[in-house]
Amino acid sequence: MEEFIRPTLKNIKDYVPGKTPKEPGVIKLASNENPHGPSPAALAAIAKESKNLEVYPDQKSILLREALAKKLGVKDDCIIVGNGSDEIMQIAAATFIKPGEEVIVPKNTFSLYEFFARLFDGVPVFVDLKNHEQDLDAIATAVTKKTKMIFLCNPHNPTGTIITKKSFEGFLKKIPDNILIILDEAYGEYVESKEFPDGLQYIKEGKNILVLRTFSKFHGLAGLRAGYGVAKSELTRYMFRVKPPFNVSRLAQAGALAALGDKAFLDKTYETNVSGKKYLYQELDKLGLEYKKTEANFIFINLKKSADEVFVSMMRAGVIIRPLTSFGLPQCIRVSIGTKGQNEKFVAGLRNLFFGKHT
Numbered sequence: 001m002e003e004f005i006r007p008t009l010k011n012i013k014d015y016v017p018g019k020t021p022k023e024p025g026v027i028k029l030a031s032n033e034n035p036h037g038p039s040p041a042a043l044a045a046i047a048k049e050s051k052n053l054e055v056y057p058d059q060k061s062i063l064l065r066e067a068l069a070k071k072l073g074v075k076d077d078c079i080i081v082g083n084g085s086d087e088i089m090q091i092a093a094a095t096f097i098k099p100g101e102e103v104i105v106p107k108n109t110f111s112l113y114e115f116f117a118r119l120f121d122g123v124p125v126f127v128d129l130k131n132h133e134q135d136l137d138a139i140a141t142a143v144t145k146k147t148k149m150i151f152l153c154n155p156h157n158p159t160g161t162i163i164t165k166k167s168f169e170g171f172l173k174k175i176p177d178n179i180l181i182i183l184d185e186a187y188g189e190y191v192e193s194k195e196f197p198d199g200l201q202y203i204k205e206g207k208n209i210l211v212l213r214t215f216s217k218f219h220g221l222a223g224l225r226a227g228y229g230v231a232k233s234e235l236t237r238y239m240f241r242v243k244p245p246f247n248v249s250r251l252a253q254a255g256a257l258a259a260l261g262d263k264a265f266l267d268k269t270y271e272t273n274v275s276g277k278k279y280l281y282q283e284l285d286k287l288g289l290e291y292k293k294t295e296a297n298f299i300f301i302n303l304k305k306s307a308d309e310v311f312v313s314m315m316r317a318g319v320i321i322r323p324l325t326s327f328g329l330p331q332c333i334r335v336s337i338g339t340k341g342q343n344e345k346f347v348a349g350l351r352n353l354f355f356g357k358h359t
Protein backbone atom coordinates (compact mmCIF):
# COMPACT_ATOMS: atom_id res chain seq x y z
CA MET A 1 0.00 0.00 0.00
CA GLU A 2 2.93 2.34 0.83
CA GLU A 3 3.81 2.88 -2.84
CA PHE A 4 0.13 3.63 -3.63
CA ILE A 5 0.05 6.83 -1.55
CA ARG A 6 1.75 10.16 -2.25
CA PRO A 7 5.29 9.98 -0.76
CA THR A 8 4.80 13.18 1.22
CA LEU A 9 2.16 11.51 3.43
CA LYS A 10 4.91 9.39 5.00
CA ASN A 11 6.24 12.56 6.63
CA ILE A 12 2.89 13.72 8.00
CA LYS A 13 1.90 13.03 11.60
CA ASP A 14 -1.72 12.78 12.74
CA TYR A 15 -3.15 15.98 14.22
CA VAL A 16 -3.35 15.85 18.04
CA PRO A 17 -6.53 17.65 19.14
CA GLY A 18 -7.41 18.78 22.66
CA LYS A 19 -9.18 16.00 24.56
CA THR A 20 -12.97 16.31 24.81
CA PRO A 21 -14.61 15.33 28.13
CA LYS A 22 -16.97 12.37 28.24
CA GLU A 23 -17.55 12.35 32.00
CA PRO A 24 -20.12 14.80 33.42
CA GLY A 25 -18.67 17.70 35.40
CA VAL A 26 -15.29 17.59 33.67
CA ILE A 27 -14.36 20.94 32.15
CA LYS A 28 -12.34 21.41 29.00
CA LEU A 29 -9.70 24.12 28.97
CA ALA A 30 -7.72 22.50 26.19
CA SER A 31 -8.80 24.01 22.87
CA ASN A 32 -9.28 27.72 23.52
CA GLU A 33 -13.01 27.58 22.98
CA ASN A 34 -15.39 30.25 24.22
CA PRO A 35 -16.46 29.47 27.81
CA HIS A 36 -19.77 31.30 27.26
CA GLY A 37 -20.84 28.87 24.54
CA PRO A 38 -21.94 30.04 21.10
CA SER A 39 -23.11 33.56 20.28
CA PRO A 40 -26.89 33.63 21.01
CA ALA A 41 -27.51 35.71 17.89
CA ALA A 42 -25.78 33.01 15.85
CA LEU A 43 -27.95 30.31 17.42
CA ALA A 44 -31.13 32.19 16.49
CA ALA A 45 -29.92 32.73 12.91
CA ILE A 46 -28.93 29.06 12.59
CA ALA A 47 -32.38 27.92 13.76
CA LYS A 48 -33.99 30.18 11.16
CA GLU A 49 -31.64 29.10 8.39
CA SER A 50 -32.17 25.41 9.15
CA LYS A 51 -35.51 25.67 7.32
CA ASN A 52 -33.61 26.20 4.04
CA LEU A 53 -31.31 23.20 4.18
CA GLU A 54 -32.63 21.62 0.99
CA VAL A 55 -30.89 24.47 -0.89
CA TYR A 56 -27.13 24.57 -1.55
CA PRO A 57 -25.25 27.34 0.23
CA ASP A 58 -24.07 30.45 -1.58
CA GLN A 59 -20.75 29.31 -2.97
CA LYS A 60 -19.00 32.62 -2.35
CA SER A 61 -20.58 33.45 1.04
CA ILE A 62 -21.63 36.76 -0.47
CA LEU A 63 -23.65 38.21 2.43
CA LEU A 64 -21.00 37.29 4.98
CA ARG A 65 -18.22 38.69 2.81
CA GLU A 66 -20.11 41.92 2.29
CA ALA A 67 -20.63 42.33 6.03
CA LEU A 68 -16.98 41.54 6.73
CA ALA A 69 -15.81 43.94 4.00
CA LYS A 70 -17.84 46.74 5.55
CA LYS A 71 -16.58 46.00 9.04
CA LEU A 72 -12.92 45.63 8.02
CA GLY A 73 -12.76 48.42 5.45
CA VAL A 74 -11.57 46.21 2.59
CA LYS A 75 -13.19 45.23 -0.73
CA ASP A 76 -15.25 42.06 -0.57
CA ASP A 77 -13.18 40.43 -3.31
CA CYS A 78 -10.22 40.53 -0.91
CA ILE A 79 -12.05 38.14 1.45
CA ILE A 80 -12.40 34.39 1.14
CA VAL A 81 -14.47 32.36 3.61
CA GLY A 82 -13.60 28.83 4.63
CA ASN A 83 -14.86 25.88 6.61
CA GLY A 84 -12.78 27.21 9.50
CA SER A 85 -9.62 29.24 9.00
CA ASP A 86 -7.68 25.99 8.73
CA GLU A 87 -9.35 25.46 5.36
CA ILE A 88 -8.02 28.85 4.24
CA MET A 89 -4.51 27.64 5.14
CA GLN A 90 -5.12 24.56 3.05
CA ILE A 91 -6.44 26.61 0.12
CA ALA A 92 -3.45 28.96 0.34
CA ALA A 93 -1.00 26.07 0.40
CA ALA A 94 -2.75 24.43 -2.57
CA THR A 95 -2.81 27.71 -4.50
CA PHE A 96 0.74 28.91 -3.97
CA ILE A 97 3.23 26.20 -2.96
CA LYS A 98 5.11 24.55 -5.80
CA PRO A 99 6.85 21.22 -5.00
CA GLY A 100 10.17 21.81 -3.25
CA GLU A 101 9.51 25.43 -2.28
CA GLU A 102 10.36 26.33 1.29
CA VAL A 103 7.80 27.33 3.88
CA ILE A 104 9.14 28.94 7.03
CA VAL A 105 7.33 27.82 10.16
CA PRO A 106 8.10 28.92 13.73
CA LYS A 107 9.00 25.88 15.83
CA ASN A 108 6.77 24.76 18.74
CA THR A 109 3.78 26.43 17.09
CA PHE A 110 0.30 25.49 15.84
CA SER A 111 0.94 22.27 13.93
CA LEU A 112 -1.22 22.86 10.86
CA TYR A 113 1.35 25.20 9.28
CA GLU A 114 3.81 22.35 8.92
CA PHE A 115 1.02 19.95 7.95
CA PHE A 116 -0.25 22.01 5.01
CA ALA A 117 3.27 22.84 3.84
CA ARG A 118 4.09 19.12 3.67
CA LEU A 119 0.72 18.14 2.21
CA PHE A 120 1.39 20.27 -0.85
CA ASP A 121 5.00 19.13 -1.21
CA GLY A 122 6.52 22.23 0.31
CA VAL A 123 9.60 21.91 2.49
CA PRO A 124 9.02 23.19 6.03
CA VAL A 125 11.94 25.17 7.44
CA PHE A 126 11.68 25.46 11.22
CA VAL A 127 12.93 28.47 13.12
CA ASP A 128 13.40 28.24 16.89
CA LEU A 129 11.45 30.44 19.25
CA LYS A 130 13.50 32.83 21.36
CA ASN A 131 12.41 33.03 24.97
CA HIS A 132 9.17 31.32 23.83
CA GLU A 133 8.48 34.06 21.27
CA GLN A 134 8.65 34.07 17.48
CA ASP A 135 12.11 35.25 16.50
CA LEU A 136 11.64 37.55 13.50
CA ASP A 137 15.36 38.18 13.03
CA ALA A 138 16.04 34.46 12.80
CA ILE A 139 13.06 34.01 10.47
CA ALA A 140 14.35 36.75 8.15
CA THR A 141 17.77 35.08 8.18
CA ALA A 142 16.19 31.73 7.22
CA VAL A 143 14.86 33.18 3.94
CA THR A 144 16.49 31.69 0.84
CA LYS A 145 15.79 31.88 -2.89
CA LYS A 146 13.48 28.91 -2.46
CA THR A 147 11.29 30.51 0.25
CA LYS A 148 7.67 30.86 -0.87
CA MET A 149 5.76 31.39 2.33
CA ILE A 150 6.23 32.40 5.95
CA PHE A 151 3.72 31.50 8.63
CA LEU A 152 3.43 33.83 11.62
CA CYS A 153 0.97 33.37 14.47
CA ASN A 154 -0.10 36.60 16.14
CA PRO A 155 -0.96 36.19 19.00
CA HIS A 156 1.14 33.08 19.15
CA ASN A 157 -0.35 29.68 19.89
CA PRO A 158 0.70 28.26 22.36
CA THR A 159 2.54 31.05 24.21
CA GLY A 160 0.02 33.93 23.90
CA THR A 161 2.80 36.42 23.06
CA ILE A 162 2.55 38.96 20.25
CA ILE A 163 4.75 40.30 17.51
CA THR A 164 4.63 44.06 18.00
CA LYS A 165 3.84 46.57 15.25
CA LYS A 166 7.37 47.93 15.42
CA SER A 167 9.07 44.56 15.07
CA PHE A 168 6.64 43.44 12.35
CA GLU A 169 7.30 46.56 10.30
CA GLY A 170 11.07 46.11 10.70
CA PHE A 171 10.65 42.51 9.58
CA LEU A 172 8.58 43.44 6.50
CA LYS A 173 11.43 45.62 5.26
CA LYS A 174 13.70 42.57 5.18
CA ILE A 175 11.32 40.20 3.39
CA PRO A 176 11.32 40.12 -0.43
CA ASP A 177 7.99 40.96 -2.09
CA ASN A 178 7.67 37.58 -3.77
CA ILE A 179 7.21 35.78 -0.42
CA LEU A 180 3.70 35.37 0.98
CA ILE A 181 3.40 36.04 4.70
CA ILE A 182 0.50 34.21 6.28
CA LEU A 183 -0.43 36.14 9.40
CA ASP A 184 -2.69 33.99 11.54
CA GLU A 185 -4.77 36.25 13.80
CA ALA A 186 -7.08 33.53 15.17
CA TYR A 187 -6.86 35.17 18.63
CA GLY A 188 -6.57 38.80 17.51
CA GLU A 189 -9.86 39.93 19.06
CA TYR A 190 -8.58 39.14 22.56
CA VAL A 191 -5.53 41.38 22.36
CA GLU A 192 -5.27 44.22 24.89
CA SER A 193 -1.85 45.56 23.90
CA LYS A 194 -1.69 48.82 21.96
CA GLU A 195 1.48 47.49 20.28
CA PHE A 196 -0.46 44.88 18.30
CA PRO A 197 -0.29 45.40 14.52
CA ASP A 198 -3.49 45.11 12.49
CA GLY A 199 -2.49 42.86 9.60
CA LEU A 200 -5.15 44.37 7.36
CA GLN A 201 -3.32 47.69 7.31
CA TYR A 202 -0.44 46.12 5.37
CA ILE A 203 -2.78 44.43 2.90
CA LYS A 204 -4.32 47.83 2.23
CA GLU A 205 -0.77 49.05 1.50
CA GLY A 206 -0.47 46.30 -1.14
CA LYS A 207 1.80 43.91 0.79
CA ASN A 208 1.92 40.21 0.00
CA ILE A 209 0.16 39.13 3.20
CA LEU A 210 -2.74 36.80 3.87
CA VAL A 211 -4.45 37.50 7.19
CA LEU A 212 -6.41 34.63 8.73
CA ARG A 213 -9.26 35.08 11.18
CA THR A 214 -11.85 32.76 12.64
CA PHE A 215 -15.32 32.59 14.18
CA SER A 216 -14.21 29.61 16.28
CA LYS A 217 -12.83 31.42 19.32
CA PHE A 218 -14.15 34.90 20.09
CA HIS A 219 -17.55 34.26 18.49
CA GLY A 220 -17.91 30.85 20.13
CA LEU A 221 -18.52 28.91 16.92
CA ALA A 222 -15.71 26.30 16.75
CA GLY A 223 -18.22 23.55 16.02
CA LEU A 224 -19.91 25.48 13.23
CA ARG A 225 -16.71 25.91 11.15
CA ALA A 226 -16.29 29.36 9.70
CA GLY A 227 -13.12 31.37 9.21
CA TYR A 228 -11.78 33.72 6.57
CA GLY A 229 -8.72 35.03 4.86
CA VAL A 230 -8.02 38.57 3.66
CA ALA A 231 -5.45 39.38 0.98
CA LYS A 232 -5.15 41.48 -2.14
CA SER A 233 -7.55 40.33 -4.86
CA GLU A 234 -4.68 39.26 -7.16
CA LEU A 235 -4.15 36.47 -4.60
CA THR A 236 -7.72 35.67 -3.52
CA ARG A 237 -8.81 35.38 -7.18
CA TYR A 238 -6.71 32.21 -7.51
CA MET A 239 -7.65 30.93 -4.06
CA PHE A 240 -11.30 30.98 -5.21
CA ARG A 241 -10.32 28.57 -8.00
CA VAL A 242 -9.01 26.08 -5.43
CA LYS A 243 -11.86 26.43 -2.91
CA PRO A 244 -14.46 23.64 -3.06
CA PRO A 245 -17.65 25.34 -4.30
CA PHE A 246 -19.90 24.69 -1.31
CA ASN A 247 -17.29 24.65 1.45
CA VAL A 248 -19.21 26.84 3.93
CA SER A 249 -22.64 25.50 4.89
CA ARG A 250 -25.79 27.64 4.96
CA LEU A 251 -25.81 27.32 8.76
CA ALA A 252 -22.20 28.46 9.04
CA GLN A 253 -22.76 31.47 6.77
CA ALA A 254 -25.91 32.54 8.63
CA GLY A 255 -24.45 31.90 12.08
CA ALA A 256 -21.20 33.72 11.39
CA LEU A 257 -23.03 36.70 9.91
CA ALA A 258 -25.23 37.03 12.99
CA ALA A 259 -22.31 36.49 15.39
CA LEU A 260 -20.43 39.36 13.77
CA GLY A 261 -22.98 41.83 15.07
CA ASP A 262 -23.60 40.21 18.47
CA LYS A 263 -21.96 43.04 20.39
CA ALA A 264 -23.28 42.09 23.85
CA PHE A 265 -21.84 38.59 23.53
CA LEU A 266 -18.52 39.77 22.14
CA ASP A 267 -18.14 42.37 24.90
CA LYS A 268 -18.92 39.75 27.54
CA THR A 269 -16.36 37.39 25.99
CA TYR A 270 -13.67 40.08 26.07
CA GLU A 271 -14.40 41.09 29.66
CA THR A 272 -14.43 37.50 30.92
CA ASN A 273 -11.06 36.97 29.30
CA VAL A 274 -9.51 40.13 30.77
CA SER A 275 -10.70 39.37 34.30
CA GLY A 276 -9.88 35.65 34.00
CA LYS A 277 -6.37 36.51 32.90
CA LYS A 278 -5.82 38.80 35.91
CA TYR A 279 -7.08 36.14 38.30
CA LEU A 280 -4.86 33.47 36.78
CA TYR A 281 -1.74 35.69 36.89
CA GLN A 282 -2.37 36.36 40.54
CA GLU A 283 -2.88 32.68 41.41
CA LEU A 284 0.04 31.46 39.31
CA ASP A 285 2.25 34.04 41.03
CA LYS A 286 1.14 32.70 44.40
CA LEU A 287 2.01 29.17 43.27
CA GLY A 288 5.39 30.41 42.04
CA LEU A 289 4.86 28.96 38.57
CA GLU A 290 6.51 30.35 35.45
CA TYR A 291 4.05 31.58 32.82
CA LYS A 292 3.87 34.01 29.92
CA LYS A 293 1.75 37.15 29.97
CA THR A 294 -0.90 36.44 27.35
CA GLU A 295 -2.69 38.45 24.67
CA ALA A 296 -4.94 35.52 23.79
CA ASN A 297 -7.59 33.43 25.56
CA PHE A 298 -5.13 30.94 27.01
CA ILE A 299 -2.06 30.91 29.22
CA PHE A 300 1.22 29.13 28.62
CA ILE A 301 2.76 27.69 31.79
CA ASN A 302 6.23 26.20 32.07
CA LEU A 303 5.78 23.59 34.80
CA LYS A 304 9.30 22.19 34.54
CA LYS A 305 7.87 18.71 34.97
CA SER A 306 6.17 16.20 32.70
CA ALA A 307 3.15 17.88 31.12
CA ASP A 308 1.68 14.49 30.25
CA GLU A 309 1.72 13.50 33.92
CA VAL A 310 0.19 16.80 34.91
CA PHE A 311 -2.48 16.26 32.28
CA VAL A 312 -3.45 12.92 33.86
CA SER A 313 -3.57 14.41 37.38
CA MET A 314 -5.60 17.39 36.23
CA MET A 315 -8.02 15.04 34.44
CA ARG A 316 -8.58 13.34 37.80
CA ALA A 317 -9.33 16.78 39.24
CA GLY A 318 -11.96 17.24 36.49
CA VAL A 319 -10.01 19.66 34.29
CA ILE A 320 -8.73 18.94 30.79
CA ILE A 321 -5.70 21.06 29.96
CA ARG A 322 -3.40 20.90 26.95
CA PRO A 323 0.00 19.29 27.53
CA LEU A 324 2.34 20.78 24.95
CA THR A 325 4.20 17.56 24.24
CA SER A 326 2.88 17.48 20.67
CA PHE A 327 4.17 21.06 20.25
CA GLY A 328 7.64 19.85 21.26
CA LEU A 329 7.40 21.42 24.74
CA PRO A 330 6.95 18.38 27.01
CA GLN A 331 7.27 20.34 30.27
CA CYS A 332 4.76 23.03 29.41
CA ILE A 333 0.99 23.27 29.33
CA ARG A 334 -1.54 25.60 27.72
CA VAL A 335 -4.75 26.40 29.56
CA SER A 336 -7.73 28.18 28.07
CA ILE A 337 -9.07 31.05 30.13
CA GLY A 338 -12.54 30.01 31.25
CA THR A 339 -15.36 31.42 33.33
CA LYS A 340 -14.60 32.45 36.92
CA GLY A 341 -15.76 29.04 38.20
CA GLN A 342 -13.71 27.14 35.63
CA ASN A 343 -10.58 29.15 36.38
CA GLU A 344 -11.03 28.50 40.09
CA LYS A 345 -11.42 24.79 39.49
CA PHE A 346 -8.23 24.77 37.43
CA VAL A 347 -6.28 26.66 40.09
CA ALA A 348 -7.57 24.39 42.86
CA GLY A 349 -6.46 21.34 40.85
CA LEU A 350 -3.04 22.83 40.20
CA ARG A 351 -2.56 23.89 43.82
CA ASN A 352 -3.45 20.42 44.99
CA LEU A 353 -1.07 18.88 42.49
CA PHE A 354 1.91 21.03 43.49
CA PHE A 355 1.32 21.54 47.20
CA GLY A 356 -1.21 18.92 48.37
CA LYS A 357 -4.78 19.47 49.50
CA HIS A 358 -4.22 21.38 52.73
CA THR A 359 -2.07 24.31 51.72
Ligand SMILES: Cc1ncc(COP(=O)(O)O)c(C=O)c1O
Nearest residue numbers: 084085086110157186214216227
Ligand atom coordinates in the same frame (compact mmCIF):
# COMPACT_ATOMS: atom_id res chain seq x y z
C1 LIG B 1 -3.40 29.67 15.76
C2 LIG B 1 -4.62 29.02 15.23
N1 LIG B 1 -4.96 29.22 13.95
C3 LIG B 1 -6.05 28.64 13.42
C4 LIG B 1 -6.84 27.81 14.17
C5 LIG B 1 -7.95 27.11 13.48
O1 LIG B 1 -9.13 27.74 13.62
P1 LIG B 1 -10.42 27.28 12.85
O2 LIG B 1 -11.30 26.68 13.86
O3 LIG B 1 -10.96 28.55 12.27
O4 LIG B 1 -10.03 26.31 11.78
C6 LIG B 1 -6.54 27.58 15.50
C7 LIG B 1 -7.37 26.67 16.29
O5 LIG B 1 -7.07 26.25 17.37
C8 LIG B 1 -5.39 28.19 16.04
O6 LIG B 1 -5.03 27.99 17.31
